[in-house]
Amino acid sequence: MSLLCDLFVNSREEALAYESTASLDRSNRIKRFAPVEFKGLTSLEFGTLWAILENEEWNPEKHMLIDVAFGEGGESWLHQFQDxxxxxxxxxxxxxxxxxAHEWSxxxxxxxxxxxxxxxxxxxxxLSQQSISQCKGLYMWGSL
Known part of the structure; x- marks a missing residue:
């Protein structure tokens, strides 16, 4: 089993509904949220990229995504990228x-x-450009 990682742009209210869509068939979820799907990435990896872009040492107090919600048993999670x-x-x-990409890899x-x-x-x-132009958040949903 691998870690799922979906990135998407939406309002906070819609982002909170993402968890319930995981059980929907994939085509409905894609239509509603237009996620970009990856595997094996968590907020830690995205935090290290943020530190790289700022040319700083990774700092958990600064370079972690915002915790938004956790699914039952902690088997899924929703994080928001800071503005x-x-x-x-x-x-x-x-x-x-x-x-x-080179340094992060x-x-x-x-x-x-x-x-x-x-x-x-x-x-x-x-997605960041889309987030800014739509005045919505950039989210990462992950699941075991």
Whole structure:
């Protein structure tokens, strides 16, 4: 079993409803929320990317996503990206994305190739821009 990680933009109220949609068939969930689906990523990995983008040491007091909700038994979780992090992501240019993917891929948490993680950074940039333009939050839903 692998960790599921869905990224999406929506209002807080709709984001809180995401958990209940996990049991819906995938096509209905995609239609309603338009999530970008990945596997194996948690708020810790996204926090390390934030620290990389700020050229800082990772700090759990600063570089963790906001806890929004946890499913029954802690088997799922909903986190929101901070506005500051979303703004930073939204401004990344292609060279920044490539550099971030390379450095992020080398972290102990990921230890993968930059090509493997590059689509995640690209999605984060696009979703961050969408989040700002729609005045909605960027969320990460995860599940065991």
């Amino acid at each position: 500051e992090y979303v703004a930073l992501l939204s401004k990344l240019e292609e060279t920044d994305v490539n550099a971030a 080398q972290t102990e948490e990921l230890s993968c190739s930059a090509d493997d993680i590059h689509p995640v950074v690209v999605a984060l940039v696009r």
